[in-house]
Amino acid sequence: MTKFNFSKRVPADGTDAVGVILKAAADPKIISFAGGLPAPELFPVKAMKEAVDQVFAERGQEVMQYGAAKGVTALRELVLQRVKEKENVTGQLDNVLMTTGSEQALDLVGKAFVNPGDTVLVEQPTYLCALDVFKSYGANFVGVEMDEAGMKMDALEEALKAHPEAKLVYTVPNFQNPTGRTMALKRREKLAELAAKYDVYVLEDNPYGEIRFKGQHVPAVKSFDKTGHVFYMGTFSKTLAPGFRLGWVVADEAVVNKLTVLKQSADLHTDNLAQYAVVEFLKHNDLDAHVKQISDLYGQRKALMTEGLEKYFPQGVKYTDPEGGMFLWVEVPGVEDTVELFKQCLEHNVAFVPGDPFYAGEPQPGAFRLNYSNAQEDQIKAGMKQLGEALQDEGEN
Structure with a gap:
């Protein structure tokens, strides 16, 4: 054998x-x-089928052709609009990259920033697939203690002092996987502050943030970012359909450009039909x-x-x-x-x-x-x- x-x-x-x-x-x-x-x-099977039929009727050849690596412009514009409205995250079109699910966003950030032996700080516990991704690029992990209000900022700062070589902080601040906890507002502000102070990047993963059934919405960590150290990830997998594999990254233009190059070598671009179908769906349906x-x-x-x-x-x-x-x-x-x-x-x-x-x-x-x-x-x-x-x-x- x-x-x-x-x-x-x-x-x-x-x-x-x-x-x-x-x-x-x-x-x-x-x-x-x-x-x-x-x-x-x-x-929304019926409404999405109608959207797909309309896309084929209007753009059949276009959606079956190769597309832009950064994604369909109309969808990137809608993502930018939505993250501004929902999360107070602002930016320009060049700050948005569509990805093949948020899993690809994790992989691209890992590939772009994590060298073998680099330290990644994570919530303890954290999303297991993120651990797998960063581990595949040779990361060393340092777990940061949590309580009911999310990652503890005093513990994070101690970890940053102990590991000045740390490259990345990974967090799921809303309804965290696996614990369901939500990071408190003041901690989000502090996290953005610490990222700038210690020159460490923060990958903010927000797949669940819109699925709130009680309590008050808390703005994204990215909304407090003044230096470009925070990269914000989102997805349509929990609000529309996981099978469409549509995610995105909102980050500094220089970061998005590097991630785009890496994406081109991985899959050229995210599925055109799924992107245009969501654009069409959002024209005629109330996502909220x-x-x-x-x-x-x-x-x-x-x-x-x-x-x-x-x-x-x-x-x-x-x-x-x-x-x-x-x-x-x-x-x-x-x-x-x-x-x-x-x-x-x-x-x-x-x-x-x-x-x-x-x-x-x-x-x-x-x-x-x-x-x-x-x-x-x-x-x-x-x-x-x-x-x-x-x-x-x-x-x-």
Whole structure:
């Protein structure tokens, strides 16, 4: 059998721990709170089909041809308009790059800024795919402590002092994946200030920010950026359709130009049809009204999940109380092996994502992520009961 000489970017053991978990959770008899999928019943299929038909009728040859690497101008203009309206992030057209999902934005920033051995500061815990991306470019990670108001700025400044070589700070400030926490306003201001003071870049990842079902909106970190140190990422994956793979970066023009060159060598440009379809959709449909539908449904599902936590989980279990997004975070005291706990919960036909892959450093035992956006109400009720029973059984062992 041939032994292939893979690059150092490929995990040495060849395993995909999260993939194994999600595959197990996909069993039809399992109630899964493991994935991070939007509710498909809210996808605007009919309206989007009409938009696609109109695009083909008006621009058929154009959308089937190669396009500009930075993206369709009309969509970039709409993104610029929307981030100004929603996040108080201002800029010009040359500050916007469309990407093939926000995952590509992560990859391009990693490729552009992270050399082997560079230090990347991340929330502890943080989005596991970001860890995978930066790790593939040879990053060394330093985890920064969080509380219910997000990344702690005193802890971040201490980390910046201890690691003056740090290249990048990665944050998900709104309804963070995996914890559901939101960074407080003053901390956002401070983060932009620290970025300038220590000459470190901040990658602000905001896939969930519009999905708010209670509380007050908080402006983006980028809105406080006066020096160009903050790069802002967004996506249509949670508000329209993840399958379209439409994301964007808003950053200094020099940064966007470099990312564009790297994008050209990766995929030339983002899908033309998807971009023009969204432009056409937005001409005739109220995206805010659609997002409100999503937010209302997720709020109801999150409330059901927390009711189940209170009703069925053992005493002493802690959990976050997100004001939006798709996830909440659970901490079960006394559990030493969360992956083993996952296996035991599978025997009760319910699944979650263990917390271990979300940590850059030593994971917290007994922590795991629950997703409420992609489960029907009856599944949430039954699944939380089954999960509570599994945790009760674990506590008795």
